[in-house]
Structures are given as structure tokens and as C-alpha cells.
Amino acid sequence: MLETQIVDKELEQLKQGVKNLLGFNTFQYKDSYLGRRFDSRLRVYHLDSYHAYWELLQRDKVEQEKLLDELTINVTEFFRDTPVYSAFQQDIVPLILREKPGKIRIWSAGSSDGKEAYSIAMVFVDALGEQKARNRVEIIGTDIDKDCLMHGSAGQYVSRPGLIQTDIEKQLQFAPHPENYFTIDEHIYTVKPFMKNIVHFEYHDLISGQKKKNLDIIFCRNVVIYFTRELQEVLYQDFYNSLNPGGYFIMGKTETLIGESRNLFTPINTRERIFVKKT
Template sequence: MLETMQKKDADYEMLKTLIHKNLGFNCEQYKDSHFKRRIDVRLRATNSGTYRDYVKLLQSNSNEYPELMEALTVNVTNFFRNPEVYDVVEKEILPALIKAKGTGLKSIRIWSAGCSIGVEAYSIAMLLHYLLGNDFNKYNIKITGTDIDKDSLLKAQQGIYSGAEMKDVRPAFLSSYFVKEGNNFIVSEELKKVTQFKKQDLISGPKMNGFDAIFCRNVTIYFQKELQEQLYMDFYNALLKDGFFVMGKTETLIGPSKDMFRAYNSKERIYQK
């Protein structure tokens, strides 16, 4: 039995090596339980009984790699997900950022980390446009969405969404910020011009800084504890003074950052530098 387990572990390690080599996806950053759950989706879909069977499949059929990448990075997401968080963002966080800019250079920089298909970045852009109204173009606004999955980033850049992703968009925003084409909704150019999307590995990629607010929700739960600690400090350092950090409802600050951030709204997991 021990020998069988060792073989299984060796096959799993071989699979991780293949994934890292061919997808550039660093498996060691993720909790094993999460990672195995995602891989098991593809084992079932391909009728692979073991990790070894799946390794053989990957070696003989490179078309499986895009399917695997999607399984590893898939996120259930839609505009204004967790509306209670966006309620605080709309009524308190963004107005505070706007007020803090005063009369000088009115530059607002926001980072949507682990942005998936871009709905969070565009949700923030809608709220900013709504709050600023005719003053929107007086501000230099840049909302940067980053992710490791190029297919998700491509969808974000295209800004074309299905009805399911639109379910929490208020009617006034639907008519103001989207063009309906068949069953799809296309983001307006007004929002696209203040958003940008790029590939970025949160752990090993170059560090970013100079942000008024960072949103990283339901991303760090998949990372090992040590990497969570590192990430939260990276976010702290990437924020300007009094900048806001918005995390997922099931996530908790750990490590040095928990003594450095101050809680702004603990219930909604919003913190301030």
C-alpha cells in the first residue's frame, strides 16, 4: 500500500512539473486540496483513472492543456458580485478617494488583482462614472485588472458578456454602459478607455505600486499561508497613504499586514493603509 501511495505521489509531482513547464502555472503556490480538486475535474472529464493516466494524455494530446488551464483558473463571477460590498464602495470608499484628490492632479488608480474576466474592474468603472457624472473626464482614471489566465484577460479586453454575468447590474447602468447585441452585452467605450488588462503573476511577477485602492477578492484563499502573508504585504506596499484594500468575505488578514492595515469595515473585509 505504501508503494502505491509513493507511486501516486510521484505521478502527482510529475503532473505538476508538466503543468509548470507547459502552462507556466506555478502549482507550488496553491493549497494541495484546492489544486487536486481542480485537476480531478479534468481527470473525470477525460476518463483518466489516475494521475499517471492523465500525464500520458497530456503527453499525447496537447489540446488538453487549454482545458486544464481553464479548470485551474475558473471563477464563478458576475458584475457587482456581493452587492453589499459594492454598496460600501459606492457610498463611502470611492467618494472618499474623490474627495481626497482635492484640486491638484486628479489621478485615480485602482487595481483589480486576480480580475478573471474583468467584471470587477468594469463594476468599479461604472460606479466612478456614475459618481463623477460630468466631471468624469476631468480625472485621470486608470483601473488595472491583472490575472494569469490569458483567455480570461482576452474576454475582459473584449468586454462582451452574457446575460448570466449581468444579473446584478441595475437597469440604469445596463442602458448607460452597455450595448445589447443578440444575447450579449458589450461594455461601452467610455468604460473601456479607463480600464486596462494585463497578465501578471501575483507571486513571482514584478511588484506594482501607486494605487488608491486594491481589490483582491476570493483569490488568496487558494494560496498557501506563507504566500498569503507575502501577498498582503505586497498589497500594503502597493497602496498610497490612506489607500483602501478590499478582500473576499471568506478571507482574513494574516501575518505582519494585520497589524499594519486598519479596519475600515471589518464585516465587508475593507481595510485602509
């Protein structure tokens, strides 16, 4: 057998093993993505084959946790890609507040540690004030990473000034008065209790989870990029079905609608990847 064939075979075996052992649905993620993540774990142990790594993984519970961490890339920021939030604030929020008299239901799908969900909440609190926002807006953040969900529910974030990715002061420049939403103690930002009345978190696997219903806005950003093309198409159809008539879908800056899913949504802002459900 050629060396590449052995590597491919071992990768398939590792994928099957990880799916059975950890319940992480490897077959729905791109091989290029999985290969990079597995390789990074192989390097830690100086291993040179997926087979050797699989042998280790079965015995080592700590490594099983580490691999799950590696597979769920959690990079996120408050107001990640600020122009998206500017467009959302200016073009979508006033419209939806006019169009939808009752509670506005928003889903942050693949919410990581909650910064996206709280960013959306800040935009609505800014538009409506605290009391009205609590009555009018419900934001659900979902993820498969349980640590992230706990972090989001706790709502406490530590800022490490320097890089924008870790510098919460910088990320919050979009929000004119961070002290309205956070209790700030040096570099520790704790979301105020009223924000937790607007945002809540729950475990949900986009691949196998129950389909959601009656949503007015879906943010699914920087998540499906790791999934196979076939699954992306299925998910876009799911999002279409989950949205109420006239609902909005906001995707990541590097993501695009593919195949049949292009017929399901009309772009509102092509550059910022904001779409409305076609009726």
C-alpha cells in the same frame, strides 16, 4: 509503498511536470485545490492515476489548454456581493475623491473577464459623470488567463437569464441605469467606448509578476483563496507596498488577513472586508 504515498508522489510529479510544461506555478497553490482540479480532468478520460494523466498531458496540446482553463477558475459577476459595492460606494468613493486630488489608480487583481473592473468603473461614473470619471480614474484589470483578458478588453458579455451567475440583467440591478454604460442588444451587453478609456487589461501573474506601485485601491477578491498560506502572506505584504499612503484594500468575503499581514491594514468595514493601509 502505501497507496496514499504513491498518490502523493504522483501528485508531486504532476505538479512539477505541469509547472515545467505550462509555466503554471503549481507549488504556490493549495494541494487540496490542485487535487480537485486534476481529479476533474482525470474523470473526463476515466483515468485512475495522476501518472496516467501526466502521460496523456505531455502528448495532448488540447488537453494542456483545457487543464489551464480548469486551473484558473474564472467565476465572476458584475457587482459580486453587492453589499461590498454599497459600502464601497457610500464610504470609500466620497473619501478618496476628497483625499486624492489627482488620478485615482485602482487595480482589479485577478480580474477574470473584467466584470469586477467594469463594476468599479460604473460606481465612479455614477459618482462623477462620464467626463470627470475619465479624467480622474484609471482601473487596471490583471489576470493570468489570456482568454479572460481578451474578453475583458472586448467588453462584450452575453446574459443567460435564470441563475444570478449568468443573468447580467440581475447582476446589473445595482447599477440604476445599465444603458449608461452598455449598448444593450437583446441579451448582449457591450461596454460603451468611454468605459474602455477608464478600464484596461494586462497580463500579470500575482506570483511572479513585477510588483505594482502607486495604487490607491486594490480589489483582490476570490483569488488568493486558492494559494498556500505562506504565499497569501507574501501577497498581502506586496499589496501593502503597492498602495499609496491611505490606500484601500478590498478582499473577498471568505478571505482573511493572516499572520503579520494583520498589522498592515486597519479595517474600515470588517463585514465587507474593506481595509485601509496603516501609516
